């Protein structure tokens with residue numbers, strides 16, 4: 632990767648940021664910002680697919696900006712912006728919708744999961760066409776690399792498929808992006824249901840460690856983490872299939888300490904001690920972020936200003952790509 636490699640990744644302002652978001656994505660955004668040309672969006676338009684109350688999404692956008700800066704994104708280095716401040720996203724999204732097939736969208740596992748979770752509730756058409764908006768987010772920036780958690784791989788694949796189709800129909804216009812997932816932490820599982828990913832919409836909040844959780848809450852969640860009923864000296868071992876709860880703790884521990892799950896397993900004989908040590912290792916990483924987040928939230932005017940600066944920089948790139956797209960299609964210039 633070079634400083635000119637364009638990297639983009641985004642996060643939705645829905646609920647609080649959790650350990651999965653941090654290990655799967657945000658930490659890598661922070662680490663990568665000095666080695667690439669980084670763009671990071673707070674995708675408030677995506678959040679509208681499940682927003683039904685006024686006054687929520689704007690507040691969540693500001694709070695998420697504070698979290699991204701607290702994690703270490705430097706506004707002088709990375710471009711951090713709110714998606715709705717860059718209208719090119721929704722404009723290109725329509726063109727993307729016209730270049731993706733109904734069948735392709737129907738096969739998206741996230742759509743199937745989300746509609747199952749929302750059974751009996753309102754399911755917006757936006758939830759279905761969501762990947763077209765995500766493709767627009769990525770393709771607008773001539774993105775080479777998209778640092779994400781494992782659950783986003785399918786969305787990057789469909790983005791590539793759309794870009795290939797568009798380039799074939801209208802001539803070379805879009806760069807084909809690649810998903811980049813971290814070696815450790817690409818799929819953090821729920822502490823209560825270790826066969827499901829840790830998620831903001833987790834049935835039980837005890838399974839999801841939020842970055843703003845107070846230390847006592849974090850420790851309680853780790854101490855209550857679901858493991859299994861094995862006993863004996865080799866109960867603590869790394870086996871994702873047979874021992875998903877223990878494997879998840881070991882992987883989290885490994886991700887925050889930079890060691891391997893096997894090394895950590897060798898140091899413990901009992902689940903209780905592993906849970907406490909993992910909670911403490913996680914807190915060592917989260918404590919400074921939480922403190923910084925609260926400091927940044929004290930100056931909301933500054934956060935809003937930083938997002939405006941980010942949007943201006945983002946629009947410079949996005950408007951050029953949108954123009955190129957219109958030209959490729961051969962639309963009548965305005």
Ligand code: TYM
Pocket residue numbers: 639640641642643644651652653654655656657674677764765768769777778779780781782783786816817818819820828829830
């Ligand atoms: P979102 O907002 O659900 O999640 C943000 C990032 O966190 C990662 N992540 C996880 N990683 C590891 N373990 C977990 N349990 C876990 N849960 C979440 C996600 O993989 C993601 O990287 N559709 C996207 C947002 C989006 C986007 C984009 C991403 C919109 N446009 C363009 C990249 C590029 C989403 O809902 O992420």
